[in-house]
Amino acid sequence: VRDFAQTAEEMGFHHLAAPDHVLGVNVASRPDWGDRNTSKDFFHDPFVLFGFLSACTQKIEFSTQVLILPQRQTVLVAKQAASLDVLSGGRFRFGVGVGWNPVEFVGLNENFHDRGKRQEEQVRVMQALWAEPHVVFKGKWHSIEDAGINPLPTRRTIPVWFGGHADATLRRIAKMGDGWMMLAHPKGPEAETAFATLRRYVEDEGRDPNAIGLEVWVSTGEGGPADWRKELLYWKSIGVTHVTVNSTFARGPHRRIAGRTMADHLHAMKQYHAAVADVL
Incomplete structure (x- = not known):
């Protein structure tokens, strides 16, 4: 993967993209599942992957396409994204989505059914944590009592892009997204x-x-x-x-x-x- 990234950079490509899945199902126990997101599919964790590649490259940018945000802990993701942004010299563009696979949400102890609305609050939480050293936040799903992450992103923000094509996604982009x-x-x-x-x-x-x-x-x-x-x-x-x-x-x-x-x-x-x- 190091050789691939370095070669892409040498060719003149501007960014590398990586998808995100944490769990893949065993199709032996699900004969009607099909071939989408099974345990045979290989996915590096994007933050670990891009942290590694940022040390192997000079200028190519990194983008999750997309990280399934609602199946992860928001504050932890904000911290991971900020750390990657700092280590890569501001080369991270954060693509997020709501996911489609309930098996992952169950395994990660998150609610599959409110993932869209919860994602919107998650982005608000992350943007607050990236902007200020201390945050007070009280939402429907998140509470932060005058605390913050360190390090902060290099520009006190990270571009957040949304995947998906539902009307609710487009409205979410219009309200708070960068792309x-x-x-x-x-x-x-x-x-x-x-x-x-x-x-x-x-x-x-x-x-x-x-x-x-x-x-x-x-x-x-x-x-x-x-x-x-x-x-x-x-x-x-x-x-x-x-x-x-x-x-x-x-x-x-x-x-x-x-x-x-x-x-x-x-x-x-x-x-x-x-x-x-x-x-x-």
């Missing part, structure tokens, strides 16, 4: 409508839509260099600020590459960067 990681729609009218909806919600909150980042995933699993370039130019034309090359994802509109080795993925990344480098 949206949009994976649900391919290029075209659906994506444009979703972005327009988010911008309208942001304006309703009295914030500047241009200050909210937009991220999409692309893959080298379909088409060739000319197609990838055309797709990137399209996304840029409708306001997308971040494009992640993820050639392993195969759900919804996304297609993965056939190869599964590190060499296969590095080759795909090199091809993609060569195709789009001059229009980034």
